[in-house]
Amino acid sequence: MNNYEIVIGLEVHAQLLTATKMFCGCRTAFGAAPNTQTCPVCQGMPGSLPVINRRAIEFGIMTALAIGCRVNGLSRFARKHYYFPDMPKNYQISQYEEPLAEHGRLAIEASGSIREIGIQRVHLEEDAGKLLHEGALETAQSSSVDFNRAGVPLMEIVSKPDLRSPEEAAAYLKAMRALLVYLRVCDGNMEEGSLRCDANISLRPRGQTEYGTKVEIKNMNSFRNVRDALEYEIRRQTRALEASERISQETRLWDPDRAVTVSMRSKEFAHDYRYFPEPDLPPLDLQPAWVDEMRVRLPELPVARRARFQSAYGLSAYEALILTQGRGLADYFEDAARESGKPKRVANWVLNELLRELPADDDRAVAACPIPPGNLVGLLRLMDDGTISGKIAKDVFEKMYRSGETAQAIVSREGLTQVADEDALGAAVDAVLAEHAKVVDDYKAGKKAALGFLVGQVMKATLGKANPALVNRLLVEKLPKV
Numbered sequence: 001m002n003n004y005e006i007v008i009g010l011e012v013h014a015q016l017l018t019a020t021k022m023f024c025g026c027r028t029a030f031g032a033a034p035n036t037q038t039c040p041v042c043q044g045m046p047g048s049l050p051v052i053n054r055r056a057i058e059f060g061i062m063t064a065l066a067i068g069c070r071v072n073g074l075s076r077f078a079r080k081h082y083y084f085p086d087m088p089k090n091y092q093i094s095q096y097e098e099p100l101a102e103h104g105r106l107a108i109e110a111s112g113s114i115r116e117i118g119i120q121r122v123h124l125e126e127d128a129g130k131l132l133h134e135g136a137l138e139t140a141q142s143s144s145v146d147f148n149r150a151g152v153p154l155m156e157i158v159s160k161p162d163l164r165s166p167e168e169a170a171a172y173l174k175a176m177r178a179l180l181v182y183l184r185v186c187d188g189n190m191e192e193g194s195l196r197c198d199a200n201i202s203l204r205p206r207g208q209t210e211y212g213t214k215v216e217i218k219n220m221n222s223f224r225n226v227r228d229a230l231e232y233e234i235r236r237q238t239r240a241l242e243a244s245e246r247i248s249q250e251t252r253l254w255d256p257d258r259a260v261t262v263s264m265r266s267k268e269f270a271h272d273y274r275y276f277p278e279p280d281l282p283p284l285d286l287q288p289a290w291v292d293e294m295r296v297r298l299p300e301l302p303v304a305r306r307a308r309f310q311s312a313y314g315l316s317a318y319e320a321l322i323l324t325q326g327r328g329l330a331d332y333f334e335d336a337a338r339e340s341g342k343p344k345r346v347a348n349w350v351l352n353e354l355l356r357e358l359p360a361d362d363d364r365a366v367a368a369c370p371i372p373p374g375n376l377v378g379l380l381r382l383m384d385d386g387t388i389s390g391k392i393a394k395d396v397f398e399k400m401y402r403s404g405e406t407a408q409a410i411v412s413r414e415g416l417t418q419v420a421d422e423d424a425l426g427a428a429v430d431a432v433l434a435e436h437a438k439v440v441d442d443y444k445a446g447k448k449a450a451l452g453f454l455v456g457q458v459m460k461a462t463l464g465k466a467n468p469a470l471v472n473r474l475l476v477e478k479l480p481k482v
Contacts, residue, residue, distance in 0.1 A: 008163035021151035023050030042151030044089030056153035064101030086129035094125035118160030166230035313343035328366035336373035370404040379407035
């Protein structure tokens, strides 16, 4: 590999979170019974006319602005002709010469360094249907087609060929997915196909400026698959070049079971699709006022929010990074931090306790969290005023998550209030000292760890309800007198 430079570009296809399809009023909900979310428009019936989904245009503009693209004042839809069983019209309404936006960038972190990857274009189109095969594709006796997905708004984001390794490609895809989910324009579910990725890869001798022959890889539905498919393709092309074999411009499929890419078809050129302007749709005239309105509606982006979390709340870079993996989680933390006035403490509980129960980047899971920010603050206040100990607080947290109750309700019902009565704790301390005479001798001999053991025994005897600070003080006072 020292003889060749790797050149990679990614095409990310993101289904937009609109309620209806790109050019008709059919629903876009995932999982509906096959062919129940269709109409003459998305099935390409003669005489039906498409109407542009305004919300999809807004999502496209927001994404373009978030990655620094120039939003084109005039863009146009075109017909892209190809013949697949899941394409009811035998053409796809897409964009070609006049896309929605161009010339952006996305920062990624790979191999310990940060790089900016160029974005060539952002354009909108309609998705195809879905083929359902009986068994494996190669041996299927029959196939069915579900047109529910046909016409779903799809945003394609095409990178420039700036990526130089499979690791960078995976990092780029992770960063793009995180941004789209944060903007709430796509749910990012790669298993369900709402976020898909095609990779273009070529090799060229080091020092050569001209690109090598490009191969496109499809059928990658995870970050690992993207990395593994590219690594395999690099090895395959390297062997071919070393053997003076010709690299064919083609589309290949990734087979994760065999961990190989297999040839699918020769790669088409743009003229093979016979693009021409869509005659049933007017050009998109995006007035500057509309673009400015979308700019105002953009949320604070993750990079800026991470920096603010560090400066305003004193968080570490790692803490700020995790807390901004999802917009819902960042909002949750910030609501709790403002109410409590103790952001570091809130961050610790969110990172160490809450994220044990739910994923950081799933806004729906965070929104449905049975412990709203105010209830978490209520738990922390019970610790601050000495009502419960830290150990009991963790147990209460788990019960809050399972039941949805407040901390105060659980503590009151189960009698978990911390014991801070000096006489009552003094008796418990005396009993522990009498039971562990050898540990007392160890402490007097200078083994300070013995104190921690004795504290633990008192806490155990009081079922974790004793005030730890008071237990420590009583032990230190009583030990020399034993």
